[in-house]
Amino acid sequence: MIKKYLIVNGIEKMVVADPETSLATVLRKNLLLTGTKVGCGKGECGTCTVILDGKVVRSCITRLKRVPDYAQITTVEGIGGVNNLHPIQLAWAAVGAAQCGFCTPGFIVSTKALLDENINPTREEVRAWFQKNRNLCRCTGYKPLVDAAMLAAKLMRGEVTKEDIWYKLPEGASLLGSDAVRPTAIRKVTGTWDFGADLGLRLPYDMLHMKLVQAKVSHANILSIDTAEAEKMPGVYRVLTYKDVPGTNRINGLAFPSNKGDGLERPILCDKKIFQFGDAIAMVLADTPEHAEAAVEKVKVEIEQLPEYMSAPAAMAEDAMEIHPGTPNIYFECGTIKGEDTKPLMDTLEYVVEDDSYVGRQPHLPLEPDVGFAYINEDGKLIVHSKSIGLHLHAAMVADGIGVKLDDLKIVQNPTGGTFGYKFSPTMEGLLGVAALVTKKVVYLEFNMFQQITYTGKRSPFFMHLKLGADKNGKFQALETDWSCDHGPYCEFGDLVTTRGSQFMGAGYGIANIRGAGRTVATNHAWGSAFRGYGSPQSLFASEVLVDKLAKKMGVDPLELRYKNVYREGDKTPTGCDPDVICLPGLIEKIMPKYKAAKATAAEKNAKGGNMKYGVGTSLLIYGCGLDGPDTSHAWAELTATGVTIGNSWQDHGQGADMGTLTIAHETLKPIKITPEQIKLIMNDMEFTPDSGPSGGSRSNVLTGNATRVACENLLAAMKKADGTYMTYDEMVAAGKELKYPGSWTAPCTAPDPATGQGNPFPTYMYGVLLSEVEVDTTTGKVKVEKLTIAADIGTIVNKLLCDGQIYGGLVQGIGLALSEDFEDLKKHTTLTGCGIPQIKDVPDDIEIIYQETARPNGPYGASGNGEMPLSAPHASIINAIYDATGAQITHLPARPEKVLAAIQALK
Ligand code: MCN
Ligand code: FES
Ligand code: FES
Numbered sequence: 001m002i003k004k005y006l007i008v009n010g011i012e013k014m015v016v017a018d019p020e021t022s023l024a025t026v027l028r029k030n031l032l033l034t035g036t037k038v039g040c041g042k043g044e045c046g047t048c049t050v051i052l053d054g055k056v057v058r059s060c061i062t063r064l065k066r067v068p069d070y071a072q073i074t075t076v077e078g079i080g081g082v083n084n085l086h087p088i089q090l091a092w093a094a095v096g097a098a099q100c101g102f103c104t105p106g107f108i109v110s111t112k113a114l115l116d117e118n119i120n121p122t123r124e125e126v127r128a129w130f131q132k133n134r135n136l137c138r139c140t141g142y143k144p145l146v147d148a149a150m151l152a153a154k155l156m157r158g159e160v161t162k163e164d165i166w167y168k169l170p171e172g173a174s175l176l177g178s179d180a181v182r183p184t185a186i187r188k189v190t191g192t193w194d195f196g197a198d199l200g201l202r203l204p205y206d207m208l209h210m211k212l213v214q215a216k217v218s219h220a221n222i223l224s225i226d227t228a229e230a231e232k233m234p235g236v237y238r239v240l241t242y243k244d245v246p247g248t249n250r251i252n253g254l255a256f257p258s259n260k261g262d263g264l265e266r267p268i269l270c271d272k273k274i275f276q277f278g279d280a281i282a283m284v285l286a287d288t289p290e291h292a293e294a295a296v297e298k299v300k301v302e303i304e305q306l307p308e309y310m311s312a313p314a315a316m317a318e319d320a321m322e323i324h325p326g327t328p329n330i331y332f333e334c335g336t337i338k339g340e341d342t343k344p345l346m347d348t349l350e351y352v353v354e355d356d357s358y359v360g361r362q363p364h365l366p367l368e369p370d371v372g373f374a375y376i377n378e379d380g381k382l383i384v385h386s387k388s389i390g391l392h393l394h395a396a397m398v399a400d401g402i403g404v405k406l407d408d409l410k411i412v413q414n415p416t417g418g419t420f421g422y423k424f425s426p427t428m429e430g431l432l433g434v435a436a437l438v439t440k441k442v443v444y445l446e447f448n449m450f451q452q453i454t455y456t457g458k459r460s461p462f463f464m465h466l467k468l469g470a471d472k473n474g475k476f477q478a479l480e481t482d483w484s485c486d487h488g489p490y491c492e493f494g495d496l497v498t499t500r501g502s503q504f505m506g507a508g509y510g511i512a513n514i515r516g517a518g519r520t521v522a523t524n525h526a527w528g529s530a531f532r533g534y535g536s537p538q539s540l541f542a543s544e545v546l547v548d549k550l551a552k553k554m555g556v557d558p559l560e561l562r563y564k565n566v567y568r569e570g571d572k573t574p575t576g577c578d579p580d581v582i583c584l585p586g587l588i589e590k591i592m593p594k595y596k597a598a599k600a601t602a603a604e605k606n607a608k609g610g611n612m613k614y615g616v617g618t619s620l621l622i623y624g625c626g627l628d629g630p631d632t633s634h635a636w637a638e639l640t641a642t643g644v645t646i647g648n649s650w651q652d653h654g655q656g657a658d659m660g661t662l663t664i665a666h667e668t669l670k671p672i673k674i675t676p677e678q679i680k681l682i683m684n685d686m687e688f689t690p691d692s693g694p695s696g697g698s699r700s701n702v703l704t705g706n707a708t709r710v711a712c713e714n715l716l717a718a719m720k721k722a723d724g725t726y727m728t729y730d731e732m733v734a735a736g737k738e739l740k741y742p743g744s745w746t747a748p749c750t751a752p753d754p755a756t757g758q759g760n761p762f763p764t765y766m767y768g769v770l771l772s773e774v775e776v777d778t779t780t781g782k783v784k785v786e787k788l789t790i791a792a793d794i795g796t797i798v799n800k801l802l803c804d805g806q807i808y809g810g811l812v813q814g815i816g817l818a819l820s821e822d823f824e825d826l827k828k829h830t831t832l833t834g835c836g837i838p839q840i841k842d843v844p845d846d847i848e849i850i851y852q853e854t855a856r857p858n859g860p861y862g863a864s865g866n867g868e869m870p871l872s873a874p875h876a877s878i879i880n881a882i883y884d885a886t887g888a889q890i891t892h893l894p895a896r897p898e899k900v901l902a903a904i905q906a907l908k
Helices: 023-030 087-094 104-117 123-132 143-156 185-190 196-200 289-296 312-316 342-348 391-402 429-439 449-454 494-504 536-554 558-565 584-607 657-668 700-719 729-734 800-819 874-886 897-907
Strands: 002-008 011-017 049-052 055-058 071-074 208-214 220-226 236-240 280-286 300-305 330-338 351-359 371-376 382-386 409-413 443-446 462-470 476-486 513-521 612-625 632-639 644-648 679-683 740-746 764-777 783-793 847-851
Touching (some): 011 023, 055 104, 087 104, 087 143, 087 185, 104 185, 123 143, 196 371, 196 382, 196 443, 208 289, 208 429, 220 280, 236 289, 236 429, 280 289, 280 429, 312 513, 330 494, 342 513, 371 429, 382 429, 391 409, 391 429, 429 443, 462 536, 476 494, 476 536, 494 513, 494 536, 494 612, 536 612, 558 584, 584 612, 584 764, 584 847, 584 874, 612 700, 612 874, 632 700, 644 657, 700 740, 764 897, 783 874, 874 897
Parallel strands (some): 002 071, 382 409, 783 847
Antiparallel strands (some): 002 011, 049 055, 049 071, 208 280, 220 300, 236 280, 330 513, 351 462, 371 443, 764 783
16 A cells, blocks of 8 residues: 555645555545546546646556656546536537536546647547547537637637627527537536436445456356355455346346347346357445456356357358347348339339448447446335336336336436437346345446456447449439348347338338348347447448449449439339438539549649549438337426426437426426526436336437427416416415316327338438548558538537537548448457447548428428438448549448558559
8 A cells, every 4th residue: 555645636635545546546545636536547538637736647547656756646536527617618518519528527627638629629639639648529520629729728718708609599589500509418527417327426335336247158058057166255245146146147138029039138147148248147236336246257157168159141141040049040031122023124124223231249448438327216216226217117127127117216317428319228127136135235247358358238229232334314213222231239220220121222212122031040149239320321322322323333423423313203112101301312412523623632632633532422422310109208297386397208318308308398387487407407307207218219209209299388378368478386385276287299100111111210300411532541451530511411400519519520520430440340349449430530520511491291380300311321421422533342340441452442
């Protein structure tokens, strides 16, 4: 142990700790300064950034023994607090730079050090600083962070004031479409928005720390599990295996009726088999994380190794064994039957192109690893806190497995540092629930980044083959599709994501005749979970890249070809229904001048010769809002002495559920002249908030927005007097009137028939047209995205900062999907960098958004959703730009330099 005196945020502090302890741990655990977050714990992400004697350091890799006595340390808490925000914090909130907020304290501290050195930096200098100091962000696409740093510098130089930059609602005005700052922003920029690991430090001192015994192979029979030695290790309270689980030990995957499996194949703790790397085999519960970790090593698991089927083609091979005995590896099939038979039709068409394509196991890479805790409350209810973005859904999926009545299980969402969809699946809820139920103690579990990456769901790879035919006028007449979805070993939502092939291959075009066949395949690679876009990034990639191939064959411009074919009145979507609105021609018209200018610039640069080639690509971006069919959401509104309280379970990944709820409630309650400050939000706690459905499928703005609107309308109706004015709170109480009103909304939709893919799945869609400009180094294959321009139609904008933020962040994840991100190699793809997360240097600073607001008949105040559209097909546009630059078309992602180089060389 060593004793150190540190000057932390100007105050002298004494600490005693192991010399090897990281400074991050000292700050967080000894000094309870939880504004400093730990993401990777390995020096890769910058969430733990602090200033040490004037220098930016990553505190997770700074050992206490290396910190000099009386070192001056500045954490986010020392920069400013909720009541005295520093200009950097003000700027960060004002421009919407804090989405989930997990990276925010690290960036703010880093910016403080930069501006201490240089109060007038250029944007390039800011970018270089964040790159040098390894500050990563997964939500914002970085541009808003540079905007915030530049604005902070201006504030500090006295060129603008707080009043200039902080949105203020004019009296009586609408919040809709404004730049109002989300309510949670202030806590995020001050580091006081407590994520799961921060809350973990506020739990009872005698809680149990859980660590998992996890599978080290991808497919095996379990012969025995011996916990005897582990149970005797210091500090160990219990070691639990499947035998201790009070319930069925199965997570309910909610399989479709036509799924050949029963949906109950995923264990909470493995019993007979290991299905994938990282599967949980036993839980060690101990007084400290270190004791639990040490005991994990002592659990002996005897296995019989089985062949590992690491991709759909491998699991579909004739001689492959059934991964779940009794259920075929191809466990779900679906298709598209729209219009005439395409086979004879293709032969009559002037232009036909076809190709294979592949979009892989994109890792989500949130900066906050999975974390949660559970306990039994005073009423005997099992309370589970996690990053769940589907509280009621997850309770229904895990209650039987844990062995608790559904009514006695309440899940609560902790402030969440991004999920991008992996938390559409339950992860640790079952484990925490079992441990708390069995021990009756508070139990706490946090994953490190290795566990987060290797053992949470991933995007489901699609292996696709598409054939597209156009007549002599260039009108698309027929599409044939075939796709296999590798969903890993667990079926949950695998059937649903496979049906997205029917819905989004060829989406955006009024193709009258489509035939397709898709299938879901069980494999031993990472289980498939939702990922932003959910099936559309796979499907649209295949069709949008094929459109450019067709354009080349026809000798026409690809954007003109798109313009000719996009939905017009009378056209039907691939599912055979009317598009919600016709807006794509308008979007292309907005992009066209930018596109022509970009083409001219690229031609000019190419004319100079050299190894660098420049290209321009486009793609349509489309996704639907909602869970297929008559999806429903619930909310409530209650009149109080001080205003109105709104309750819903609009789970927040970081997208801005608080601001969405506030804006829609405020808009609806305008007749009673309420201010935003008088609206209180109670969100995401099953003890208090109703089932609003999961925050997936970009459904919440439409579904929960509408339910919130209806709840507020119901309240207003009860308050309304005969003369058209409204009763006050006192009058309502005096009249004995109910103060709390529920509101529900159901999408007027029908789920498609899986066999034909025909139906009307979504109440609204989101549309975009993206223009990408790239530079390709033909000697190395390295691609640089120089500029992105998007024309987006997401209906009425609810909050402009939220919408801009969603679009920047989604597009940049698309750069990752196109060029670098992967989770395939279990040895290599285990860190943020190894998985190819885009850093600021990989992302253009030049990203332009052009909005077109076509009101949606089904959306609240005409709004559609936004979350997933920007990641539905940006990668197709980037790949099309590489094609334009070099003539090499990469159809299997990611287009890493070596692949691009090989494709360019193959052309020669
Ligand atoms: N919005 C708006 N105006 C519109 C449409 C949407 O202001 N016309 C706002 C909404 O109020 C909401 C946000 O945009 O705050 C996204 O709305 P919506 O599309 O309805 O999506 P959800 O609220 O259901 O959020 C889920 C969606 C999905 S499915 C994933 S995955 C996702 C995402 O949003 N993961 C995210 N965005 C994310 N953003 C962050 N920072 N982190 C994630 O993990
Ligand atoms: Fe320290 Fe990632 S760099 S937590
Ligand atoms: Fe940067 Fe979420 S806001 S990681």
